[in-house]
Amino acid sequence: MTSKGSRAAIEAPVEDLVQGLVAALGADLVLSGGEVERYCRDWHGDVTTGAVAVLRPRSTEEVSACVRAAAALGLSVVPQGGNTGLVLGATPDAPSAQVVLSLERMTRVRRIDADDFSAVVEAGAILAEFKDRVEDAGMFFPLALGAQGSCRIGGNVSTNAGGINVLRYGMTRELVLGLEVVLPDGSVFDGLSTLRKDNRGIDLKQLFIGAEGTLGVVTAVSVKLMPQPEQVATALIGLKALDDAITLYRRARRDCCDLLSAFEFMPPLAFTLAREAMPDLAMPMDGGYPAYVLMEISGSGLIDIEELMQRFLEGVLADELVVDGVIATSRDQSRKLWLFREGMNEGQARRGPHLRTDVSVPLSRLADFVRDAEAAVLAALPDCICVSYGHVGDGNVHLNVLPPGDLGRADIDARIYRAKTVVNEVVDAYRGSISAEHGIGRLKKADFDKRLPDVQRRLLTAIKAAVDPTLVMNPGCQLNFPSLSGKSA
Amino acid sequence: MTSKGSRAAIEAPVEDLVQGLVAALGADLVLSGGEVERYCRDWHGDVTTGAVAVLRPRSTEEVSACVRAAAALGLSVVPQGGNTGLVLGATPDAPSAQVVLSLERMTRVRRIDADDFSAVVEAGAILAEFKDRVEDAGMFFPLALGAQGSCRIGGNVSTNAGGINVLRYGMTRELVLGLEVVLPDGSVFDGLSTLRKDNRGIDLKQLFIGAEGTLGVVTAVSVKLMPQPEQVATALIGLKALDDAITLYRRARRDCCDLLSAFEFMPPLAFTLAREAMPDLAMPMDGGYPAYVLMEISGSGLIDIEELMQRFLEGVLADELVVDGVIATSRDQSRKLWLFREGMNEGQARRGPHLRTDVSVPLSRLADFVRDAEAAVLAALPDCICVSYGHVGDGNVHLNVLPPGDLGRADIDARIYRAKTVVNEVVDAYRGSISAEHGIGRLKKADFDKRLPDVQRRLLTAIKAAVDPTLVMNPGCQLNFPSLSGKSA
Numbered sequence A, B: 001m002t003s004k005g006s007r008a009a010i011e012a013p014v015e016d017l018v019q020g021l022v023a024a025l026g027a028d029l030v031l032s033g034g035e036v037e038r039y040c041r042d043w044h045g046d047v048t049t050g051a052v053a054v055l056r057p058r059s060t061e062e063v064s065a066c067v068r069a070a071a072a073l074g075l076s077v078v079p080q081g082g083n084t085g086l087v088l089g090a091t092p093d094a095p096s097a098q099v100v101l102s103l104e105r106m107t108r109v110r111r112i113d114a115d116d117f118s119a120v121v122e123a124g125a126i127l128a129e130f131k132d133r134v135e136d137a138g139m140f141f142p143l144a145l146g147a148q149g150s151c152r153i154g155g156n157v158s159t160n161a162g163g164i165n166v167l168r169y170g171m172t173r174e175l176v177l178g179l180e181v182v183l184p185d186g187s188v189f190d191g192l193s194t195l196r197k198d199n200r201g202i203d204l205k206q207l208f209i210g211a212e213g214t215l216g217v218v219t220a221v222s223v224k225l226m227p228q229p230e231q232v233a234t235a236l237i238g239l240k241a242l243d244d245a246i247t248l249y250r251r252a253r254r255d256c257c258d259l260l261s262a263f264e265f266m267p268p269l270a271f272t273l274a275r276e277a278m279p280d281l282a283m284p285m286d287g288g289y290p291a292y293v294l295m296e297i298s299g300s301g302l303i304d305i306e307e308l309m310q311r312f313l314e315g316v317l318a319d320e321l322v323v324d325g326v327i328a329t330s331r332d333q334s335r336k337l338w339l340f341r342e343g344m345n346e347g348q349a350r351r352g353p354h355l356r357t358d359v360s361v362p363l364s365r366l367a368d369f370v371r372d373a374e375a376a377v378l379a380a381l382p383d384c385i386c387v388s389y390g391h392v393g394d395g396n397v398h399l400n401v402l403p404p405g406d407l408g409r410a411d412i413d414a415r416i417y418r419a420k421t422v423v424n425e426v427v428d429a430y431r432g433s434i435s436a437e438h439g440i441g442r443l444k445k446a447d448f449d450k451r452l453p454d455v456q457r458r459l460l461t462a463i464k465a466a467v468d469p470t471l472v473m474n475p476g477c478q479l480n481f482p483s484l485s486g487k488s489a
Helices: A014-025 A033-040 A060-072 A127-136 A153-158 A243-255 A269-277 A305-318 A331-350 A363-380 A409-429 A445-451 A454-467 B014-025 B033-040 B060-072 B127-136 B153-158 B243-255 B269-277 B305-318 B331-350 B363-380 B409-429 B445-451 B454-467
Strands: A053-055 A076-080 A098-102 A109-113 A118-122 A176-182 A188-191 A217-224 A231-239 A260-266 A291-299 A324-328 A385-391 A396-402 B053-055 B076-080 B098-102 B109-113 B118-122 B176-182 B188-191 B217-224 B231-239 B260-266 B291-299 B324-328 B385-391 B396-402
Touching: A014 A053, A014 A060, A033 A053, A033 A098, A053 A060, A060 A076, A060 A098, A060 A176, A060 A217, A076 A153, A076 A217, A109 A127, A118 A127, A118 A153, A127 A153, A153 A217, A188 B454, A231 A243, A231 A305, A231 A331, A243 A260, A243 A291, A243 A305, A243 A363, A260 A331, A269 A331, A269 A385, A291 A305, A291 A331, A305 A324, A324 A331, A331 A385, A363 A385, A363 A396, A363 A409, A396 A409, A409 A445, A454 B188, A454 B454, B014 B053, B014 B060, B033 B053, B033 B098, B053 B060, B060 B076, B060 B098, B060 B176, B060 B217, B076 B153, B076 B217, B109 B127, B118 B127, B118 B153, B127 B153, B153 B217, B231 B243, B231 B305, B231 B331, B243 B260, B243 B291, B243 B305, B243 B363, B260 B331, B269 B331, B269 B385, B291 B305, B291 B331, B305 B324, B324 B331, B331 B385, B363 B385, B363 B396, B363 B409, B396 B409, B409 B445
Parallel strands: A053 A098, A076 A098, B053 B098, B076 B098
Antiparallel strands: A109 A118, A118 A217, A176 A188, A176 A217, A231 A291, A231 A324, A260 A291, A260 A385, A385 A396, B109 B118, B118 B217, B176 B188, B176 B217, B231 B291, B231 B324, B260 B291, B260 B385, B385 B396
């Protein structure tokens, strides 16, 4: 894998480049040789590459120095947080021309201000640890995703991470109040305000959210905090058909107002898969309904959340919109319901390599999409199994395709590739997105590129040229920009 | 008022330019002569300028043609929606070199999809009319501001409008799912998706939100819709001090969860001013408390909103956090409470020309800021009166300064200018924003420019050059960009 968009070919031997970095930055900031490897392997372990070195700055000033030193040697910079991304956005692709810039040493929480409902945190802070610190201060940071024990907040911003609370609190973009970013020339964009409302023209920070490090290195973030949801009620609900999940969602949005914090759908196979990974899981209800919803409402203060959930379920059972439902009445019970969702992923992993997708469609069409896409996959690949689940309120579907376990790797890979093509074609027919929450990175670049309208391409190219004219930042990620050095854009 | 950032001086006589526009676009799209005037006067009537013509396209294609025709004649384009902006963003400033491009004929609601919680609407639709259409479909579009009977949705997007529901639903930016924009070269950026989650890299539409027409013309918008809040409870609350409003806000966020939809503060003078404008208004409570909060919670379905408000008020009265409170128990009573807020503005207008500000500070510091800023203004201008009110949850203060009514215009203007300078200095000391929700436009350009860090200026200039290299779009608004034609950026 090499990047067409990388800078002019580097001719110096790697050892000389490492020496140049050490001379500019000091040995403490530079890892090389065998120490580099773990930063050059992606989260799933599917791809292992290399890099000239890994730079590990401890401060914003050191990030500036790292970017400048790399650029001066003709190297480009691949920023990396927790390295938990699923699309190779932080995985280098030109081992002798790139450095990884790891934010793992910048973990400081600079400020938590409960009265201001805000916090300022450095990019390398691990999400779960930051959430704990916020909780200690009596507040709540709602971003929540599977990787939260490893992912870092700068990566969450750079990928505009989603997760299970998007329905209520939005993607990471909607939680960000301000950013500090080291730009490709080493200068620092200081936009770390915590103001809730600030309408001074074009909002530059938006450019860097979701840019996957192609325009600069996010070094610190100011975020919104919320009151802690002191009460949580979780329900697992059995449905006659996935279509009913959309109707149920509309009803839940109305009846539970803005207190709905998760509304996930799962297929019956979820239980089988979960118990393959976690055989001790007790079945919370009949596993034979055509579709399931895992729903959560949460809140604090004067509203009785459990009673609200009970009244809601009574109403929809009485109206025969749902067939069965159980409510978790303790945190422990609630955790067990969520374990089915997590166990389902582990169960899929145990069945071997498979296609994982992350697509979105208009939410009114989610059930139609799942039906059409699964039918198209099974028509093309009759020996595969489809597992579709996701976030109803976001129109976000993870339609995964599991090849038979007894095939050789080449046959499996062929099926995965074919399944991806089929799913993406159905996504296109629904005017959906081939990346709902994971980003583009390097993994989805070709599929993104193919679908990119000319006007968008021209804008993206012009903005890349404006912010990073010499292509220092993460070349090969998102788009292959024409080399801009030495000629005008 | 002329713009340093405008294009090369136009030497053709205005009549020839008008003829050129008519030849390219047809007479029906072009207003000139006396018909132009009302588009060249700002909302407050403080500034009247001129323009070569007003172009009134009926479709996206005609917007493209207008932009191309203007550019071909060397004219620049000032986009205009309802012309209700408060910072001269849509008021031309180079009468012989600019055209106004009015979106007033593009008023179509292209689609309302209740199951998708979304709508697609053209930029010229009047906000209140769009909200009514959405309500007819059983849904709710939460953007709400004083000018909603006249402002147009494209202007709301271009200024990232705020209003009274920001606390719960966010600024306009957070309500936008997609945009259609005519770019400075006449090409069309088609980003009108209604997907809730779409993480395909850099989110280009963000650039145009709040750009006040400096990067292109917003022609259509797709937005999020919400369930209708079927129940609303409004309370007027008397406090011992403005500091208590912050404590009360924290308590309300906790006790009422995410159902809080407005939390405004007002001074005791609000009642006097409101009754000067509306003498029939009945006093809802003692007018002599040091500070007041107007608070609203709303929701639908299974939660009893009125009971929630009652229990909340009982709790904070028992804890002596508030001194007095009345709850509106009908829509009519609620409207009367809000009339004090509106009447206060009318009452200020009746007292003659005065300083209106729109600033924000970290919300934990709001009360300190009001105290310091009012003290600074009164120290500098002892014969003036301060009226401070705003949105507690957003840290947004409108600190207005009323000079004595018996002064001549020159003395009034001098006091307004001095008061603005004093307020902005205190805003700077609090690291606040000189424009919380109104934008920059032409009115605040100098104050914005003066405070703009070099790194931000370089980024803004590079982006303007990337998207609008020949400065076609709204020159003179937000920043004076160096003329880029004929030389490289």
